[in-house]
Amino acid sequence: SSPTDLWCVAQAFFYLLLCVPWGSSCPPSCQCTERAGAKAVLCSSRHLEEIPKDIPKDAVFLKLDANSITRIPxxxxxxxxxxxxxxxxxxxxxxIDRAAFKGVAAGLRTLDLSSNRIRSIPKEALLALNAKLRLANNPWHCECALQEVLWEARLDPDSVQDITCHTAPREEYVGKPLLQVLDAGVNFCSVRQRTTDVAMFITMFGWFAMVIVYVICYVRHNQEDTCKHVDYLKSLPSTQGHAETTSTAL
Structure with missing residues (x-):
């Protein structure tokens, strides 16, 4: 082949390299498809124990359901x-770490965390999310933190009744939908506030008692010193008696 042919082949190969979407490679355990012009990354039921590191940057839909993932870092x-x-x-x-969804919060529309083993979730992890949340079928511990999440999050109305109390401060709430418990007038945050107030009262009482004990000890110590000083003065020869003795002698 002539040098011209080789140059044409090299040039074609170079242009081919420019067209390769380097940032869009698909993880080996997943399948990448186009859905209405948007990239969908499907990693369902792949026995994954952690979130893949090489998910394409242009992914719009990401399915990681039915795996063995235990943590969202x-x-x-x-x-x-x-x-x-x-x-x-x-x-x-x-x-779920506090910054688990950092970077995707603004554009995320749907986040499905249902049917996991989540007992609690940090409020900070959901602060900037506008996504519709599915949190059903988790062993939730009903407390103030979860109540605050429900107040601030956009919950999927079709699954909100399936957010039930697996554990709670009182046995009567266990097994009931959290929304039903809250609608009955229960406020887990006020319980925590009362607990905090009692702890503060006990602490303040302890400090006050220490101050009182210190004052009593201080007063008693000064009284003992005063009594010793008085006894010492009484033990000294009287000045008046000494003066009478002197005048008699004269």
């Missing part, structure tokens, strides 16, 4: 700025 999806739907249902998630 900080910045797990930070590079996925186009992400709109995230499905993490039917895993074994127990821990």
């Amino acid at each position: 900080s910045n797990a999806f930070r590079h996925l700025s186009h992400l709109e739907e995230l499905d993490l249902s039917r895993n074994a998630i127990e821990k």
